[in-house]
Amino acid sequence: MPSPRPVSLTARALGVALLLSGVPAVTATAATSGPAAAPTVTAAEVMPHLQALQQIADRNGGNRAHGTRGYAESVAYVKQALDRAGFRTQLHRFWHDGKVGDNLIADWPGGDPNHVLLVGAHLDSVPMGPGINDNGSGSAAVLTTALQVAKAKSKPERHLRFAWWGAEELGMVGSADYVKNLPPTGRKAIDLYLNLDQAGSRNVQQYLVVKDPKNGGSAAFQAFENWFGARGLATFDIPLDSSDNQPFGDAGIPSSGFSSGVSDCLHSACDNLANVDPATQEISTNALIGVVWQFAAKTPATTTPVTSRS
Incomplete structure (x- = not known):
């Protein structure tokens, strides 16, 4: 997450040793078509990715920032998991502040290429810390969602694409590129x-x-509202410029998403594995999976609006 802008907190809130044990190799084989219920995951399926990112930071100066070996190893970890699962992956390279960066793009075979559902999160940290909640947590949730697509051998109507952005902490550089x-x-x-x-914040309000x-x-916004509201979880709406959505909104691309809130350890050395609540991480990942499954269809299934506000 980039450094806060001068707006209110609520508006702003928001070789490589690869640790891939427990990540099954899944191939993109044929599956029955038609809608299917979204799968659910437990924290035990998400937290190993955060543990891997923490260990990458630990052996690379304590961070995974743009232009560092820590960031390069983070990209390599995610990419290998996706390659093993049957995704078509590409590195989109860019330069910023005299350093090379990469966006990792992963396409799931199939679906209408003229109708794309893109799901993303920034993978880089700041130099001051490992960035495990900001935004290893979001990156891990997106990776887990992609691996669930592969595990289900999904045949969505829309083409599914997943992305992990670089240099976002420096001002949404990767996504804008x-x-x-x-x-x-x-x-x-x-x-x-x-x-x-920030999918795993502690003490979520x-x-x-x-x-x-x-x-x-608006339809995606409402889908997230419905998902949380149906489980009695309070929500608050925030504008597009609160996170990495901004370059997409500026380009006229419909957008939504969410955060579990700003941590006291934002942009600090204490944004480590202990700064992530596994229960929150589990909720956030399942919320993302649920909405991705809904919008993988060109005409998403409608749900009765259920919201819970504080």
Whole structure:
């Protein structure tokens, strides 16, 4: 998450030794078509990814920041898990502040290439700490969601694409570079972008859901509201410029997503594994999985609006 802007806290809130034991190799084989209920995961399926990111930071100066070996190893860890699961992965390289960075893009085979559901999170930390909640937690949730797509041998109507952004802590550099370099047809093909930032905050009071009425992201916003509300979890809506959604919103791409809130350890050395609540991480990951499954269909299933506000 980039450094806070001068706005209110609520508005802003938001070789490599690869530890892939427990990540099954899944191939993109055929599966029966048609809608299926979204799977659910436990914290035990998500937390190993955060443990891996913590260990990467530990052996690389305590951080995973842009242009460092810690960031390069973080990308390699996620990429190998996706490659083993049957995704088509690419590194989109860019330069910023005299250092090389990478966005990792992973496409699941199949689905309509003219109707893309893109799900992303920033993978980099700040130099001051390992960035396990900000934003290893969001990155781990997106990775777990992608691996559930592979495990289910999903055949979605929309094409599913997952992304992990670099240099976002320096001002949403990676995501902006990706959007800037999309050809007009590629930009038009993205029906919806979903972002997850800080998915495992401790002492959550409410989930901060990105609202994008201008570009047509209201249906996704409502889907997240419904998911949390149906479980009695309070929400609060925040604007597009609160996180990595901004470059997509500026390009007219419908967008939503959420955060579990700002941690006391934001951008600090204490943003380590102990700064993540496994229960919150589990909730956030399942919320993302649920909404991804819903919008993988070109016409998402409707749900009765259920919201809970504080």
